[in-house]
Each structure stands twice: as C-alpha cells, then as structure tokens.
Amino acid sequence: MSAAGSRFEFAPAAEAVLRPLVDGRTLDLASLAETAGLALEDVVGLVQELVAGQAATVGSLL
Template identity: 75%
Template sequence: MRKRLAELLDDPALIARYRDAMDGQAVGRMTPSLPHVDGIPTDSHLRVRLTTARAVRETGEDAVILPAAGNTYEFAPEVEAVLRPLVDGRTADLAALADAAGLDAPSVVALVQELVAGQAAVVGSLL
C-alpha cells in the first residue's frame, strides 16, 4: 500500500487533477444581488460577475458545463460565449453578454438568474 501511495503521489498530474476537481466546488464570495433578490430585470446596463474564485467551463458538442459554487450547470453550446468572459474573471453588462452570444436579453437574464440563485454569480449596477 505504501509503494502504491508513493507512486500516486509522484504522479506529476496529481496536483492538476486535484485542482480541477476542486475548482468547481469552491464556494463563492457570498454577495447578495441587491435589490434584485427576487428576480433580475431585463436591464442592459446591469453588470454580472461570477462569485467563484476559480470557475472552469467544459465545452462539448452538445453542452457547456460550468461547475461553480458547488453546483454543476449545463447549458446549450451557444451559451459558451456568455460564460467565457465571466469564467475569465471579467465583469460584463448584460447587453454585452447578449451581443457576444447572439442571444436575446431575456435568455441571458434567465441564465444569469440561474447562476445568481445558485450563488455562483452576482448582478448589480455598481460592480
């Protein structure tokens, strides 16, 4: 058992695998989206950012997977353009996210609302 454990610990990919596994589980910075607790209005000037320190996205043919704040979100492939700037750590307004993805504002608001409900994102006008 000791020999096998030593072999596993010597694996250069061990740290990367551990980090990847933990990134999606990292709890976000708890930030309420005041005054938008009950819902996010379709306001193109509202800004959004992820609350997780190390979000990752996995892009496949049929879906984009976002493990964040202890949840796993699965979205349609066209949503990847919305998630890209957020996962990169940027704060973006809803209009820019909709334009980048070629989606309508209500669709982007629904996606962001799902992330806010799971405490993976925060919205506000002063972010």
C-alpha cells in the same frame, strides 16, 4: 460548469455568455447578449440561474 458546490449544464450556445464571466470580466447583460448573438431575455435567464445557484453575483457598473 461547476461552481459554488453545484453543477450546471448549459447548451453550447451559452459558452459565449459564460466565457467572459469565467474569465472574470464585468459586463452588462446587453453587452453579453450582443457578444453572444443571443436575445437579452435568454441571457437574463441564464444569469438568473447562476445567481440563484450562488455561482455569480450581480452588481452595478455605476
């Protein structure tokens, strides 16, 4: 994946997390983990990479 001038490489299992984000959907991390069938900690780590690389932002659903 290329975003914000950076190139990111992820395991194939990450597609289930990345697809909704690339499609522009707003989801909480628990929903992403459940949808992808991954541990919440793994999804948090992936999202942290995206945020650190300025390829994603984290907001509040409140």
